[in-house]
Amino acid sequence: MSATRHTVKIGNVAIGGGQPVAVQSMTNTDTADEIRTAIQIADLAKAGSELVRITVDREDAAKAVPGIKNRLIQMGVDVPLVGDFHFNGHKLLSKYPDCAQALDKLRINPGNVGRGSKRDTQFAQMIEIACQYDKAVRIGANGGSLDQDRLAKALDANQALANPKPLNAIYQDVIIESALKSAEMAEDIGLGVDRIIISCKMSQVQDLISVYRRLAAESSYALHLGLTEAGMGSKGIAASAVSLGILLNEGIGDTIRVSLTPEPGGDRRQEVQVCQEILQSLGLRSFAPQVTACPGCGRTTSTVFQELAQDIEAHLRHKMADWRDQYSGVEDLKVAVMGCVVNGPGESKMADVGISLPGTGESPAAPVYEDGEKTVTLKGDNIANEFIQLVERYVERRFG
Numbered sequence: 001m002s003a004t005r006h007t008v009k010i011g012n013v014a015i016g017g018g019q020p021v022a023v024q025s026m027t028n029t030d031t032a033d034e035i036r037t038a039i040q041i042a043d044l045a046k047a048g049s050e051l052v053r054i055t056v057d058r059e060d061a062a063k064a065v066p067g068i069k070n071r072l073i074q075m076g077v078d079v080p081l082v083g084d085f086h087f088n089g090h091k092l093l094s095k096y097p098d099c100a101q102a103l104d105k106l107r108i109n110p111g112n113v114g115r116g117s118k119r120d121t122q123f124a125q126m127i128e129i130a131c132q133y134d135k136a137v138r139i140g141a142n143g144g145s146l147d148q149d150r151l152a153k154a155l156d157a158n159q160a161l162a163n164p165k166p167l168n169a170i171y172q173d174v175i176i177e178s179a180l181k182s183a184e185m186a187e188d189i190g191l192g193v194d195r196i197i198i199s200c201k202m203s204q205v206q207d208l209i210s211v212y213r214r215l216a217a218e219s220s221y222a223l224h225l226g227l228t229e230a231g232m233g234s235k236g237i238a239a240s241a242v243s244l245g246i247l248l249n250e251g252i253g254d255t256i257r258v259s260l261t262p263e264p265g266g267d268r269r270q271e272v273q274v275c276q277e278i279l280q281s282l283g284l285r286s287f288a289p290q291v292t293a294c295p296g297c298g299r300t301t302s303t304v305f306q307e308l309a310q311d312i313e314a315h316l317r318h319k320m321a322d323w324r325d326q327y328s329g330v331e332d333l334k335v336a337v338m339g340c341v342v343n344g345p346g347e348s349k350m351a352d353v354g355i356s357l358p359g360t361g362e363s364p365a366a367p368v369y370e371d372g373e374k375t376v377t378l379k380g381d382n383i384a385n386e387f388i389q390l391v392e393r394y395v396e397r398r399f400g
Contacts, residue, residue: 004016004017004018004220005017005220005221005222005223005254006193006194006196006220006221006222007019007194007222008136008194008195008196008197008222009136009194010051010080010082010104010105010136011051011078011079011080011081011104012078012080013050013051013080015197015222015254015255016197016221016222016223016254017222019254020284020285021248021253021254021255021256021279021284021285022050022051022254022255022256023048023049023050023051023255023256023257023272023275023276023279024049024050024051024052024053024082024224024255024256024257024275025044025047025049025051025052025053025257025268025269025271025272025275026052026053026054026055026084026257026259027040027041027044027052027053027054027055027268028040028262028268030061031054031055031056031057031060031061031064031065031068032058032060032061032063032064033064034064034067034068034071035071037054037064037068038068038071038072038075040268041054041068041072041077041079041081042072042075042077043268043269044079044268044269044272045077045079046077046321047269047272047273048272048273048275048276048287049079049269049272050079050080051079051080051081051082051104051105051255052079052080052081052082053081053082053083053084053107053257054068054081054082054083054084055084056083056084056085056089056092056099056103057084057085057086057088058088058092059092059095059096061092062092062093062095062096062099063099065081065083065096065098065099065102065103066098066099066101066102068081068102069081069102080104080105081102081103081104081105082103082104082105082106082107082138083099083103083105083106083107084107085106085107085108085109085126086109086112086113086145087112087113089106089108089113089122089126090113090114090122090123090125090126090129093106093125093126093129094125094129097133100129100132100133100135101133103135104135104136105135105136105137105138105197106126106129106130106135106136106137106138107137107138107140108123108126108127108137108138108139108140108182109140109141109142109145110123110139110141110147110178110179110181110182111141111142111145111146111147111148111178112145113126115148115149116149119147119149120185123182123185123186124189127185127186127189127190127191128189128190130186130191130195131189131190131191134195135195136195136196136197137186137191137195137196137197138197138198138199138224139179139182139183139186139196139197139198139199140179140198140199140200140201140224141175141176141178141179141182141199141200141201142175142200142201142228143171143175143200143201143202143203143204143207143228144203144228144229146171146174146175146178147174147178150174150177150178151170151171151174154170154173154174154177155170158170168204168207171207172202172207172210172211172214175200175202175211176200176211176214176215176218179198179199179200179215180198180215180218180219183196183198183219183221193220193221196221196222197221197222197223197224197254197255198215198219198221198222198223198224199223199224199225199226200212200215201226201227201228201259202227202228203227203228203229203230205227205239205242205243208227208243208247209243209246209247212225212247212252212253213247213250213252215252216250216251216252222254222255223252223253223254223255224253224254224255224256224257225244225247225248225252225253225254225255225256225257226240226244226256226257226258226259227239227240227243227244227258227259228259229259229261230258230259230260230261231260231261232260232261232262232263233260233263236258236259236260237258237260237274240258240259240260240274240278241274241278244256244258244278245278245281245282248278248279248282248284249282256275256278256279257271257275258271258274258275258278259271260274276288286331286332287320287331288316288317288320288331289316289320289330289331289332289333289334289335290333290334290335291309291312291313291316291335291336291337292334292335292336292337292338292347292351292354293305293306293309293336293337293338293339294338294339294340294343294344294347296339297340298360299339299340299342299359299360300339300340300359300360301360302357302359302360304357304383304384305337305338305339305357306339307384308337308355308357308383308384308387309337311384311388312335312337312384312387312388312391315388315391316333316335316391319392323395323399326399326400327395327396327399327400328399329399330395330399333352333353333395333399334350334351334352334353335351335352335353335354335391336348336350336351336353336354336355337354337355337357338354338355338356338357339357339359340356340357340358340359340360340362341356341358341359341362342359344356344357344359345367345369348367348368348369349369349372349373350372351369352370352371352394352398353368353369353370353390353391353394354368354369355367355368355369355378355383355387356369357383364379365377365378365379366378366379366383366387368387368390370390370394375390376390
């Protein structure tokens with residue numbers, strides 16, 4: 001278990017200091033397109049992203065940030081905005097103070113803030129702006145964009161050793177040193193520890209785990225956790241879930257992002273849902289009712305239970321937008337949709353509401369259990385709708 005981190009307040013969200021682990025995401029729209037970016041931010045926030053990061057890479061993007069903020073206010077969306085800066089952030093923030101004012105947090109990568117003697121000057125310039133506008137800063141070192149000067153010195157020193165370290169160990173040393181030295185420099189300039197968040201993202205699971213264990217032991221800054229360039233589909237989800245799950249279970253991590261590569265035209269909100277499912281699976285937070293469903297086998301040649309499980313999960317997520325305000329605690333609801341008599345009745349009794357659908361060759365009847373007691377048996381072609389109505393009545397009765 002890592003030590004308690006410093007608490008950092010970012011807009012309406014508190015990170016670290018024993019606060020619940022916060023969920024972050026990032027837009028993939030052109031930030032200069034105010035309308036599309038504001039809509040995507042609103043969608044991500046509605047899905048449960050508690051901070052949303054946007055790219056600020058050029059003047060058109062910087063000029064658009066205040067307009068995006070205003071559009072969100074008009075839409076009734078109150079979510080902290082994080083500006084992602086590389087290479088030219090010191091120029092953009094200086095030239096467009098309204099951009100700096102509109103953002104809630106600045107994201108600075110020490111490896112991309114400048115080279116040689118310019119690095120410290122340009123980094124200091126961004127930190128001074130953060131101090132001026134009282135903004136939090138994430139000092140985010142990445143395995144793929146390390147401070148090249150520091151890396152070169154470390155590689156030369158390692159090569160001179162009688163027993164050189166493995167290359168990935170040098171990368172780990174440098175990324176940690178880059179983040180922590182930059183944080184110390186930010187403090188020296190005047191940025192308080194309650195405005196600093198650290199991240200050292202890696203693209204390999206074991207490297208990420210090793211780096212964050214060291215970070216947690218060597219500092220008390222709030223930690224943003226994520227596997228960078230996780231990848232697409234099941235690979236990205238599995239790698240993120242394994243690495244983040246191990247660290248979160250050890251008490252390491254105050255805010256997380258799952259950096260999935262979306263399918264072409266895919267839903268950006270998927271990364272928010274994966275974050276939520278990781279936290280909920282670990283019992284750290286509850287976001288939406290959980291649906292237990294069996295994987296199916298030769299006893300379940302019908303697809304009825306699969307379709308019902310899919311329908312009920314989609315229905316519950318859709319309803320949560322309203323239920324969250326109406327029914328306190330409804331996110332802890334547990335629903336079971338089972339496919340045959342083997343585990344069906346048992347799992348259904350253990351859930352708050354459960355249904356055991358008939359398997360191949362079984363009697364065409366589906367007993368429903370509420371709080372461990374059988375309440376009704378559903379039959380016919382309308383079982384799915386009837387069960388959804390039963391769940392809604394249960395929610396109203398228990399949580400209303």
